[in-house]
Amino acid sequence: MLNHRRFPSLSSIRAFEAAARLGSFAKAAEELDTTAASVSYHVRRLEEQIGVRLFLRHAQRVELTESGELVAREAINAFATLRACFIKAADMDEGRLSLTTLPTLGTSWLTPKLGKFRTKHPEIVIDLDLSPDAQDLSSGRFDVAIRNGHGRWPGLRAIEMFPSIFMPLCAPALKDAAAGIADPRRQLDVPLLGRSDWWMRWYRALGFSDVVLPGSFGTHLSAEYLDIAAAVAGHGIAIGSPILFRNELETGRLVPAHDFVAGDGRSFWFTFPIARQNSSKIVKFRDWLSSEVERDRDAARSFIRRAAMVES
Amino acid sequence: MLNHRRFPSLSSIRAFEAAARLGSFAKAAEELDTTAASVSYHVRRLEEQIGVRLFLRHAQRVELTESGELVAREAINAFATLRACFIKAADMDEGRLSLTTLPTLGTSWLTPKLGKFRTKHPEIVIDLDLSPDAQDLSSGRFDVAIRNGHGRWPGLRAIEMFPSIFMPLCAPALKDAAAGIADPRRQLDVPLLGRSDWWMRWYRALGFSDVVLPGSFGTHLSAEYLDIAAAVAGHGIAIGSPILFRNELETGRLVPAHDFVAGDGRSFWFTFPIARQNSSKIVKFRDWLSSEVERDRDAARSFIRRAAMVES
DNA sequence: GTTGAGCATAAGTTTGGCTTAGCCTGCGGG
DNA sequence: CCCGCAGGCTAAGCCAAACTTATGCTCAAC
Incomplete structure (x- = not known):
């Protein structure tokens, strides 16, 4: 029974x-x-x-x-x-790609391009998460991520997008005031904005090893895009990536305050679980992203070529 | 994917x-x-x-x-x-018990009692199959069976009901004409009906070993109930079980043509797969059947006691 | 700060389920 | 009529899936 x-x-x-x-x-x-x-x-x-x-x-x-x-x-x-x-x-799962990335990259570089992806693949909705720290892809909350680092994450496939490089950027009106930027001992009339560790690296790449920066940076790490916005508004000289902010440079809202470009040896990587590398939505996004990256890397190749790497 | x-x-x-x-x-x-x-x-x-x-x-x-x-x-x-x-x-399965048995037992003994079972267990429908040869219980077509034999069937539990015994039976009007039945050499005025093998055994039990029976029995094995019906109608003397046809005897429609009772050493057995011995419908039927058998065996105890067994 | 609940992971073990091999029965074609 | 074949059953042995044990981690509650 x-x-x-x-x-x-x-x-x-x-x-x-x-x-x-x-x-x-x-x-x-x-x-x-x-x-x-x-x-x-x-x-x-x-x-x-x-x-x-x-x-x-x-x-x-x-x-x-x-x-x-x-x-x-x-x-x-x-x-x-x-x-x-x-x-x-x-x-259902195929119709929604959820992506986590750093706020700066998401805001300044990715978001403006997502419309094109949507046009190309209308059947896929992008679910974008901007968070400063790397989310765990294995939890399943996210399908893919764009991360900054050295490209080695266990269980993840990582495709290099472009290097993490930075240079001083300012509004055209401040270009003259920024003339002495390359000498850390000179006191500028305009404040320096953005990540202090990048400024340190940039000066170190120029040959100045123990630079003491003026205080009052007032920004969090990973919120560079706010500082860039401030720079656009003419409030100071920001340090940031000429690749991520190519649009500001091309439209003339920002200009390099100095031509020297530094890098930290890290890169931006597009990553996803190796186990899911055949997922068609991931393949579609990856292909689309690669072509976008291709174009940008091409446009920024002079910056990339002359970037001086500074190991941490 | x-x-x-x-x-x-x-x-x-x-x-x-x-x-x-x-x-x-x-x-x-x-x-x-x-x-x-x-x-x-x-x-x-x-x-x-x-x-x-x-x-x-x-x-x-x-x-x-x-x-x-x-x-x-x-x-x-x-x-x-x-x-x-x-x-x-x-x-659904519990509500339908399917039973296969020999036509004689089914027709003359079981069927008249089934109404009582139905009254006692209205939730169980009995599905009765009458077939002369033993159906395979392991096929699942039937839940339980009543069989004639020696009680040893592999995989089946067998509960003895009553012995397979037989004696000459006839309509009261033929009782006198059957007076010489015990002597096979005398030619009777009335024909003998029923299974010839039983007649042979009956005579052998009486001490006559090589009886030559008159021809024209005209019945199949296992169709004794037809011969009994013929006997009731006064068409001859049938050989059959005083247990199975207790009703005919008690109502006076048949009387023993001779008091001698023979048996073949076999019995009727209630059987079912050992694996299913806890099935509630089987337990219910078994319990009911046992009480019915009890009563009949009691009523027929004098016939049973004096039955002379003849091994085949 | 400690404990306990809840999930993940690794490694070792068991057993359910699979395969192989052989048998039986009935059908159909030579 | 007989034999081959199709379809199902049973027994025995093997293997991988699935389970257990043990441990670690994180967070919530006290």
């Missing part, structure tokens, strides 16, 4: 379902890619577990009992439902 | 279903009577197989993703359907 607490073996149910649907153990075995012996065994097992005879065995064929018919109807239905919902879930 | 041909592992689906329904891997593990590690493993596996993240892992809890919610709804539903239909099938 049926023990109401315990569920019968699922393999047995599957075997029964196929046998009932196809009306033959042999055909079921073929569909399940196994042997008739296995199907026979499982059907018998199921019958023992629920205490009900499901098939009548005749010499060359099997026939469902009345109870068998009932169970078959429901089981076939249940399996079809499951099959369908996995496919549906996969489709 | 989901391979549309192959179904994901069912154990994984079950683990996921329980986890989704209970909102916790630990609770799911408890319900499935396994460990949290197993549930965790299976959910991860399912996600890999269908290529869709179903749960978001947080430190102390898990949360369904959007796709997870969809799959969960369907899976919970599918499992509930399955669970329900097995129970329903068991119930």
Whole structure:
């Protein structure tokens, strides 16, 4: 008799379902890619577990009992439902790509381009998360990430986009006031904005090893885009990437305050779990992103070429 | 990505279903009577197989993703359907007892009593099959059988009902004409009806070893009840069981043509698969049958006591 | 700060389920 | 009529999936 607490073996149910649907153990075995012996065994097992005879065995064929018919109807239905919902879930999942990236890159570089992706792949919605610290891709909250670092993350595939480089940028009106920027001992009339560690690196790349920067930087790391906005507004000289802020440079809202470009040896990487490298939405985004990166890297190649790397 | 041909592992689906329904891997593990590690493993596996993240892992809890919610709804539903239909099938099965027996016993002895069983257990429908040869109980076509034999059938439990005995029976009007029945050399005015092998045994039990019976018995084995009907109609002397035809004897429609009773050493047995001895419908029928047998055996005890057994 | 709940991961072990091999039965064609 | 074949059953042995054990980690509660 049926023990109401315990569920019968699922393999047995599957075997029964196929046998009932196809009306033959042999055909079921073929569909399940196994042997008739296995199907026979499982059907018998199921019958023992629920205490009900499901098939009548005749010499060359099997026939469902009345109870068998009932169970078959429901089981076939249940399996079809499951099959369908996995496919549906996969489709739904394919239609939403969730991406986490650094606020600066997201705000200044990525967001303006996303419209083009949407036009090219209208079936995919991008779900963008901007957070300063690297989110764990293995948690599944995000499909892909754009990260800054050295490109080695266990379990993740990392595709290099462009190097992390920076140079002093200012509004054209401040260009003259910034003339002495290359000498850290001179006191400028305009404040320096942006990440102090980058300023240090930039000066070190110029040959000044123990620069003491004026205080009042007043910014968080990773909020450079706010400082860039301030620089555009003429409030000082910011340090930032000529690649990320190519648009500001090309439109003349910013100009280099000095031509020297430094880098920290790190890069921006497009990353995703190796296990998901064949996911079609990831492939689509990756391909699109690569072409965008290609164009930008090309446009910024002079900056990249002359960047002086400073190891930490 | 989901391979549309192959179904994901069912154990994984079950683990996921329980986890989704209970909102916790630990609770799911408890319900499935396994460990949290197993549930965790299976959910991860399912996600890999269908290529869709179903749960978001947080430190102390898990949360369904959007796709997870969809799959969960369907899976919970599918499992509930399955669970329900097995129970329903068991119930349906419990409500119908199918019994195969010999035509004589079924017609003359069992059928008149079945009304009482129906009254006592209105929830069980008896599905009666009368066939001269023993049906295979292991095929599942029948739940129980009443058989004639020596009580040893592999895999079957056999409960003895009463011995297979027989004596000459005739209509009261023929009693005088049957006076010389005990001497096979005398030619009677009335024909002998019924199984010739039983007549032979009966005479052998009386001490006549090589009896030559008159021809024209014109009956099949196992169709004694037809001959008994003929005897009731006064067409001859039949040989049959005083237990099975107790009713005819008690109402006076038949009388013993001679008081000698023979047996063949066999009995009628109530049998069913050992594996099913706890099936409640079988227990109910068995208990009812036993009480009926008890009463009949009691009423027929004088016939049974004096039956002379003749080994084949 | 300590404890406990909840999930993940690794490694070792068991057992369910598969395969192989052989048998039986009935059908159909030579 | 007989033999081959199709379809199902059973037994025995093997293997990988799935389970257990053990440990670690994180957060929440006291």
